[in-house]
Amino acid sequence: MTYLRFVWLHLAKDLRLEWRSRDAINGMLFFSLLVVVLFSFAFDPTAAVSRQIAGGILWVALLFASTTALNQTWTRELRNQGLDAQRLAPAPASALLLGKTLANFLFVTVIQIILAPLFIIFYNLHALGQGWLLFLVLPLGTWALVMNGTFFAALGLRTRNRELMLPLILFPLSIPALLSMVQATTGILVGDPDPVLWIKLLAGYCIIFTVVCLLMFETVLAAE
Amino acid sequence: MNIFFYQHDLPLVFLATTILLLLGWQFKKLLSAWLALTLAVLAYGFYLAIFVAPADAEQGNVFRIFFYHVPSAIMALVFPYVNFVAALFYLGLRRSNPLGALKADAFALAAAEVTLVFTTICLATGILWGKAAWGIWWAWDARLTSLLLLWLLYVSYLLVRRFSSTGQTQTLAAILSVFAAVDVPIVYMSIRWWRTQHPSPVFFGGQDSGVDPSMMPAFLWNWLGWGMWGIFLIALRYGLERKRQVRAQSIAMHAIDAGLEGNAC
Numbered sequence: 001m002t003y004l005r006f007v008w009l010h011l012a013k014d015l016r017l018e019w020r021s022r023d024a025i026n027g028m029l030f031f032s033l034l035v036v037v038l039f040s041f042a043f044d045p046t047a048a049v050s051r052q053i054a055g056g057i058l059w060v061a062l063l064f065a066s067t068t069a070l071n072q073t074w075t076r077e078l079r080n081q082g083l084d085a086q087r088l089a090p091a092p093a094s095a096l097l098l099g100k101t102l103a104n105f106l107f108v109t110v111i112q113i114i115l116a117p118l119f120i121i122f123y124n125l126h127a128l129g130q131g132w133l134l135f136l137v138l139p140l141g142t143w144a145l146v147m148n149g150t151f152f153a154a155l156g157l158r159t160r161n162r163e164l165m166l167p168l169i170l171f172p173l174s175i176p177a178l179l180s181m182v183q184a185t186t187g188i189l190v191g192d193p194d195p196v197l198w199i200k201l202l203a204g205y206c207i208i209f210t211v212v213c214l215l216m217f218e219t220v221l222a223a224e
Numbered sequence: 225m226n227i228f229f230y231q232h233d234l235p236l237v238f239l240a241t242t243i244l245l246l247l248g249w250q251f252k253k254l255l256s257a258w259l260a261l262t263l264a265v266l267a268y269g270f271y272l273a274i275f276v277a278p279a280d281a282e283q284g285n286v287f288r289i290f291f292y293h294v295p296s297a298i299m300a301l302v303f304p305y306v307n308f309v310a311a312l313f314y315l316g317l318r319r320s321n322p323l324g325a326l327k328a329d330a331f332a333l334a335a336a337e338v339t340l341v342f343t344t345i346c347l348a349t350g351i352l353w354g355k356a357a358w359g360i361w362w363a364w365d366a367r368l369t370s371l372l373l374l375w376l377l378y379v380s381y382l383l384v385r386r387f388s389s390t391g392q393t394q395t396l397a398a399i400l401s402v403f404a405a406v407d408v409p410i411v412y413m414s415i416r417w418w419r420t421q422h423p424s425p426v427f428f429g430g431q432d433s434g435v436d437p438s439m440m441p442a443f444l445w446n447w448l449g450w451g452m453w454g455i456f457l458i459a460l461r462y463g464l465e466r467k468r469q470v471r472a473q474s475i476a477m478h479a480i481d482a483g484l485e486g487n488a489c
Binding site: 155156158159160161165168169172173175176179180197201204205208209212216219220223 | 315373376377379380383384387388389392395396399400402403404406407410411413414415417
C-alpha cells in the first residue's frame, strides 16, 4: 500500500465516524455561533467597526471551537485501545496524523461554510478589498490551526488534564498564525492594498509546521 | 573603542580564573567558588552602573536600568538555545544512551527555568523603564511582544512537564522545545511587520547605535555578572535535577528487586 492509501484509509475512517455521530461538527458549530453572538453583544459594533473586528472574532471563534473538537478526535482512539493498535500497525505514523488533520480540516471548513453567511448577516459585512483572496486565507488559516491542533492534542493525550493542556500549548504557538490570519482577513475586509504579505507568512507557517509535525509525530505516538 | 574589558580590569579576570582552576574541578567546590566570584562581579558591576557610569544625556539616572535590562534580555535570548540543543541531544540519545539522555533532559529543564527567570526580569525592567521613558507601561511592539511570546512558550513548556505523567515528560517536553525554537523566529518576523516602537538594537544596530564609551565598562561587567549568575543557576538546578533523577531510579530499582524477591518466595 502506498502512503497516500494509508492517509485515505485514516481519513475515510474519521469521516465515517463523524458522519455517524456528527459530534464534532454540531459541537463546533453551536460553540462558534455562540461566540459570534456573544461578541456581538459585548461590542455592539456598527458596520464600520464590525469590518475592523470581524476578522479577529471569526478566527478567535474558530480557534476556540476547534480546540473543543480536537481533543475528541484522539479520545475516540483511546476507547478499546485503538491507539495501541495504531502504534503496533505497520503503517507510517505520520499517515495517521495527516489523515486526522485532513478530517479535522474538512470539519472546520464545513463550519466556515455555514458560519460565513451568518457572519455577513450579523455584522453587516461586505468586503471592500479583493474578496476572492478570502478563499485563500480561510483554508490556509484553518490548516495552520488544525495541523498544530491535531498534533498537540495527540501530545496532550498522555497528560493529566488533557482538556486544559491543548489550549495551553496551542495558543502561544499559534499566535503568529493567528496574527497573520486576522491581519489578512481584516486587510481584505477594509480594502487594505496589500494583504498578500500576510498570506505569504501564513503559507510559510503552514509549510514549516506541517513538516515539523509530520517529522515529530512518530516520537509522540511512541513516547513511553 | 575597546569593546572588551579595559586594561585595568584584565588582571582581575585572570586572577579569578586562576583561583577557580586552583580550587579543582569538584562540582560543589567549583559551584561555591563560582557563586562567590559571581557575587563579586555583580557587586563591582553595581558599583560601576550606579556610581561610575555618567547619567544619560537625555534620560538622566533613569537610564541606569539599561545595565540590568539589556544583559537579562541577552541572557533571555541565549538560554532558549541551550534548552533547544539539550532537547535535540535528548531526542537523539533517548534510544541509544538513555542515561546520557537523562542528563541532557536535566540540562534542558535547568535552561528552560533560567530562561523564564531572565525573561521575567527583562519584561519587568522593561515595563518600569517604558513607563519612565515612553510614558506607557507596555506597547504591543515587535521586541516586547516576541519576548512576551517567548515567556508564554516557556511557561507552557514547564506546564507540560508538570502535567504529563512520568516517563513521557522528557520526550513531550523535548518536542515542545523544538516547536518553540521553530516558532520564535516566525513570531519575531511577523510582529516586526506588524509594528515597531522599541528603539532599534543598541548594539550592532547600524550607525548611530551603541552607547557612550564611558558606559561600556558598567555594561560589560553587568553582562558578565548576570551571565555568570545564569550559569550558576543552571549548574545548581542541573545538580538538583540529577539528584532527583538518581533517586527516582534507585526507588524504581528497589521496587523491581522487591518484586523479584516476592516472586522467589
